[in-house]
Amino acid sequence: MSEELHDVALHVNGVLMHTRVPARRLLSDCLRHELRLTGTHVGCEHGVCGCCTVLLDGAPVRSCLMFAVSAQGHEITTVEGLAEPDGTMHPVQQAFQECHGLQCGFCTPGFLTTVAAFLQDNPDPTLEEAVEAISGNLCRCTGYQNIVRAVLRAAELTKVNT
């Protein structure tokens, strides 16, 4: 018995990419192993840790809870797509570096995508709102304190840049 494969066209980081996957291939695995965009990480495969968070039409989703075939027709943004084409880091990325908001970096792409979307909706968050915004993502290294600072700093940087 062999598995039926499906042609899938995915818009990832502004580029249309074609691949063939079984219906059950998770979006996270497809991004990582078919499209070789390994910045999206897999920490639990049950939607709790948030490491695999990508933006689907601008909104954060857990790519381990979605099939690749279901993502057809949507605009996907992964951590690789956050920086400017010239390599200038996104304000959220800059803020994470400035504030030491990462250690091992495994959870970081999920935080970056989550925070980037959050600041679109709420460009001027309070401390409490910043904590709330990241409270669906697990980090085992930082204790979150510097991540919260980074969220607030990213908001400042975004204001300066615009």
Add this chain to the structure above:
Amino acid sequence: MVGAPVARSEDPRLLTGQGRYLDDHGHDALAAAFVRSPHAHARILSIDADDALDVDGLVAVYTHEDLPGRIGEPLPLLIPHPALVHPRTGYPLARDVVRHVGEPVVMVVARDRYVAEDACDRIRVEYDVLPPVVGVASSRTADRLVYDDVPGNVSAHLLQEVGDAPAAIDAAPHHLELELEVERSASMPLEGRGVFARWDPDDESLRMYSSTQTSTSVRAAVAAKLDLPLHKVEVVTPDVGGGFGVKIVHPWPEEVLVPWAARRLGHEVKWAEDRREHFISSAHERGQLHSVRVGFDDDGRILGLDVKFWHDNGAYTPYGIIVPIITATQLLGPYKPGAYRVEFWSLYTNTVIVTPYRGAGRPQGCYAMERTVDAIAEVLGKDRADVRALNFIQPDEMPYDHGLMFQDGRPLVYDSGDFPESLRLLKKLVGWDDFADYRAQAASEGRRVGIGIACYVEGTGVGPYEGGHVVVETSGRVLVSTGLTSQGQGHRTMLAQIVADELGVAFDDVHVTTGDTRRFGYAVGTFASRTAVMSGNAVALAARAVRDKALRLAGDALEADPGDLEIVDGQIGVKGDPGASIPLRTVAVLSNPLRYAFDEAAKQATQFVVGDVSKPPVPDDEEPGLEGTDYYSPLRATFANGMHAAVVETDPETAEIKVLRYCVVHDCGRLVNPTIVEGQIHGGVAQGVGGALYERMVYDEHGQLLNASFMDFLMPYATEVPTVETDHLETPSPLNPLGVKGAGEAGVIPGMAVIASAVEDAEGFRITRMPLSPSELFHLRARFAAGEIPPVHQRRVEA
């Protein structure tokens, strides 16, 4: 650079998705998956893989019977100890008997992981289920045995004694007893373990990537198992998504099986652990029962301390008895215990193995000691901080010899520390002396609050050694390597800061590699808060050797005394003479006389250009190249210390526990990068709070782990972790050239102790069991109200 909050050079890659973790390698590799035991204790009767053979994409199925020679032998006992009289280690694939849920029984290799798991589902293993031993208390009663030939389930029994503690306690004016318990938790890095192996059949060599804390030792272990010459095995540690102890264990079954299968199949093979596998097959820690007896005088001075504890080591003991030894010795913290007697029993259970998790036995020891000191203060009606201060080792008593043997087999001697000053800073930071006012104010608002305190001392930077290699390229780039590994601590930044200073070059010119046996073959690994101490000093010594050589060569070129030279920003010049100078990169060219010119730099170094014809091109006692290797091997560990205070609020109705403030005073000697050290403390505190209030491994009586997912094992999110307020004391270590002490584990150690202290203070009855959930606190309140547990003190103000 040393001492400056330098931004991490690791970050740009990790922030842009360019990190390369284990599972980011080998996209075309075959995937391994495992059939793991669903039973805690059972005899394997048969394994039937026939149905799996129909699965399209299946490549191989292996059971223990298929494993030849040393591959099929038990995994090594990594750290033997004379007291470990009944060591047991598992097989890479179970032979005959399984001893915990999650033990690997069958290995499947297939086109991808999905297909491999399809095949696993179709393999039928028949078991004869045996009664399991679950939990320390049940193992201690020994009604059932994990091994028929291990009486009482006791793998090890160790007694250490200084003076006659029982007699000192009996003779003391006061004494008290405490029964304490800590449940299991685990490191739980967000990246699980993983192995990727690539066999080159033409070269007969193996390249292996492992998400490990020790690449050199994995290499040695795999070379031994596969019967390969060491130089035919390379182990590379890629970016690692957190370790916290669990990845120091090696070789894991998969680290033996994956390279073996890659060689046998002539194809790359990869295994990346999933989260459930991590819960049920990677190591746990923390589970211990303590029985403490202490004698003290009217002031609260400890005269004798007698501790017995029972340590849950799980089903096997590959990492020896390091964890309980550390508990036994580090329990003492900053205190002089008078006479001390500590005795432990390490016990088998039919659960996942127990090996170090950040803190490595210290959190339990700190918890036992600090609960004891709080109890002394309570009995005497004294201030808890005052009783601590009374028992402190004083700065003028350093170095302080406890008369015990530490985890490295060497004497337990504290090298430095100023505990009274640390306590003064902590009391000031948290407002200890003003807390009564805050308590009264909170009570008037109907709120119930408490304050806790806990102190610890941590032996860091244990040997045997680490090494460093520094080479200056003709481009001016400085390459540094050390053998131990990184899991997110910012080692590349921290080590580059040290080398930049030692060598007099720009930080951005220094590039550090860790955990790659192609670059550095001799190393121990990353554990015991040892990188800054061990590799930090090793690369400093190696850089000094390179500096000395550069100055010698530059002295010849500039016709100057090397003693008059200095290196500033990569330029070697005569001190005080801006005219005469030579770039370090040019000295690198001169250091390697060449016959062949392959680029412009090389052209400057050919034999017709360079050298005094009266001397050989490479002088006696010199080597070509501007590079150096050195090692740092300490006489013994260096001891960091710290003190934490927490303010908690407990909800009078729901018993929810909220940490309002968390204050840390930390002394890890000289700080190389304060930002990185603070980050380590923040992360440690988060794990400490998790261990105190949320995280536990819930095994049922059958040995099933009931909460083996992130939905049920409650790691703290941002909403659960308090803001950490820190202050540093820098008491340099006299033991090493840089004066540094380790910082990696510190934050987690007093977490349980300080939260227990604070909740006890808020509630007015003794807290003896950790972690403490709201429902447990609720039930304790009910028992307290019913008079089943006595009050501890009169500090509480009724809300």
